[in-house]
Amino acid sequence: MRPGRMVAVLILLLMVLLAFAYAISALLNPGAGAPGTDEVREYQGQKLSSIDDFRENSIKGPQHIDITRYNLTINGLVDHTKTYSYADVLSHPNYRKVVTLNCVEGWSVTILWEGVRVNDLLNESGVKPGARTIIFYAADGYSTSFSLDYIRDNNIMLAYRMNNITMPPERGYPFQLVAENKWGYKWIKWVTRIELTDQDYRGYWEQRGYSNSGDLNASFLG
Amino acid sequence: MDEKAFYKVVRKAIAWLLLAVTILFLLSGFGIVYPDLVGPFTLGLLYKGISIRLHDVLWAPFIALLTAHLLLRSVIKL
Numbered sequence: 001m002r003p004g005r006m007v008a009v010l011i012l013l014l015m016v017l018l019a020f021a022y023a024i025s026a027l028l029n030p031g032a033g034a035p036g037t038d039e040v041r042e043y044q045g046q047k048l049s050s051i052d053d054f055r056e057n058s059i060k061g062p063q064h065i066d067i068t069r070y071n072l073t074i075n076g077l078v079d080h081t082k083t084y085s086y087a088d089v090l091s092h093p094n095y096r097k098v099v100t101l102n103c104v105e106g107w108s109v110t111i112l113w114e115g116v117r118v119n120d121l122l123n124e125s126g127v128k129p130g131a132r133t134i135i136f137y138a139a140d141g142y143s144t145s146f147s148l149d150y151i152r153d154n155n156i157m158l159a160y161r162m163n164n165i166t167m168p169p170e171r172g173y174p175f176q177l178v179a180e181n182k183w184g185y186k187w188i189k190w191v192t193r194i195e196l197t198d199q200d201y202r203g204y205w206e207q208r209g210y211s212n213s214g215d216l217n218a219s220f221l222g
Numbered sequence: 223m224d225e226k227a228f229y230k231v232v233r234k235a236i237a238w239l240l241l242a243v244t245i246l247f248l249l250s251g252f253g254i255v256y257p258d259l260v261g262p263f264t265l266g267l268l269y270k271g272i273s274i275r276l277h278d279v280l281w282a283p284f285i286a287l288l289t290a291h292l293l294l295r296s297v298i299k300l
Contacts (some may be wrong), residue, residue, distance in 0.1 A: 006225075008283070009232060012290040019286030023279040044271040052271040055254060056278070106255035107270075 040112060040164045046098050049109035051162050051171060058106065059204060062170035063190040070174060072121075076135075079126030085175050092116040095157055103184035104210075104220045113178045115159035118151050118194070128213035129195040131163040135203070136177055139190040144203035145212070146179070146186070148196065155179055158191060179214070186214040230296045236294060240287040247284050252278035 017043065022080045041048050067086050077080040095117060100110040118134075122216040127148070135145040150156070160167055172189025180188040185205045206212045209222050223224070237297070253260035253273030261269050 005297060009229065009294065012293060012297070016239075016283070016286045016290050019282040020283045026279040027275055053257075053274065055274050088269065107257075107274075181244055 038165050043098055043112045048112055050165055053109045054171060055107060056170055058140060059142055061138045064169050065101055065139060065174055065190060069093050069176060073193045074121055074125045076197050077128040077131035078196055079128060082125045089116055090197060092120050092161060099178050099180050101184050101187055102216060111162050113159040114161035115157040127196055130198045133197050133199060134190050134199050135195040135197060135201050136188045137193040138188050139192050142188060142204045144186050144188050145201040181216050182214040183220045185210060233294050235292050236287060240291050243280060243284050245285055247280045
């Protein structure tokens, strides 16, 4: 028996064992909060996906926001820069809507979203004439932008609940944008700041070649 | 068991495991994108949620098994 050869084989076997140990451990401890029994799976006759049906593909992994220190700021071309706590945002009228998120990876989820309208927040800040682009920034450094008209005309929502339960950290707690009719990369999570500008802006994936409009009826490749 | 037989068993085990993990990796990938197809095909075992979780962790055993599968032959020949 050659000891060197046996050691090499054992090292390879150990590597395989470690890989399986990692996979089993990751499977048993996914890190995601279990949705529990309160999650609704049907709304007004429409079947809903589970909040576990998302694939985690954020740029820096799930963000765990300390809600006691959390602020949502609205600035840029506004009459008054506004800073809201989580409770401040939730004190606005809330809306519910079933919307499907389509990821560029090929999967999709249909969820009952509940949140506040961005319009309501913008109306409080007052939008200056000339503002035409709205940029959303996230806690992980992610950003994306839209035309202001899109946000205004479609009553786009900042969601804080999904399928009747509070949005978990890995889904974007405290707020995820429900960017209807846009590819999933426009559905920014962990929103911390909203800026209005008169310039064009390309967000994280848009700078890397994705379409800036992110329209679902067109290719996501720029 | 002599050394030669041991290596043969190890190689076979690695090869079959790699095949199983590869199939599971592919199926779970399709299970994410086509849950309505793969779910019933796997008798409900690979529904979308479990497909996502499996697919996100299977890369590690897949790479380890593929590496072992490719290197074992050379190592044993040494």
